[in-house]
Amino acid sequence: MELLPIRKTQRVLVRVPLSVSGKMNDEMPFEEESFTISVNAAGGLLQLRKLVIKGQRLRLFQAKSRQQEFCVVTHVEPIGDGLTSVRVHFLEPHPEVLAYYISTRRLDTTSPRFKI
Numbered sequence: 001m002e003l004l005p006i007r008k009t010q011r012v013l014v015r016v017p018l019s020v021s022g023k024m025n026d027e028m029p030f031e032e033e034s035f036t037i038s039v040n041a042a043g044g045l046l047q048l049r050k051l052v053i054k055g056q057r058l059r060l061f062q063a064k065s066r067q068q069e070f071c072v073v074t075h076v077e078p079i080g081d082g083l084t085s086v087r088v089h090f091l092e093p094h095p096e097v098l099a100y101y102i103s104t105r106r107l108d109t110t111s112p113r114f115k116i
Contacts, residue, residue: 011040020048022058043071043089049082058088 014036021031030050037045052058052073061068075087 011038013038016062017064018046019061019063020046020050020058021061022050022052022056024050025053037085041093043074043087046086046088047079047083048086049084051084052076052086060088 016036016039018034018036019031020034021029023029032048032050034046034048037047039045046060054073054076056073058071058073059068060071070091071088072091073086074089075085077085079085
């Protein structure tokens with residue numbers, strides 16, 4: 001069993017649509033529409049259909065804000081129906097991500113699913 005690293009910043013449960021791109025093992029580029037499950041200043045959790053591996057670099061693009069981030073896959077887990085849960089770590093931390101969602105009240109911190 002692989003132990004996951006301890007989270008150093010608050011996690012926010014929020015669904016943000018993203019375009020995820022990268023290169024497969026054969027260097028063939030891919031792009032897939034996806035969304036976040038949760039984010040924190042250091043990274044986030046996504047769902048993907050494409051098979052990615054730990055250590056793989058990805059580009060996340062949020063069309064509405066025109067913001068792009070580069071990240072590294074830190075954990076991959078199959079969740080069924082051809083989907084995988086993919087944990088990513090940003091190459092540079094972004095504490096403003098949390099500040100934005102907290103200040104605009106786009107999350108419910110009273111939910112039992114919300115854990116710090």
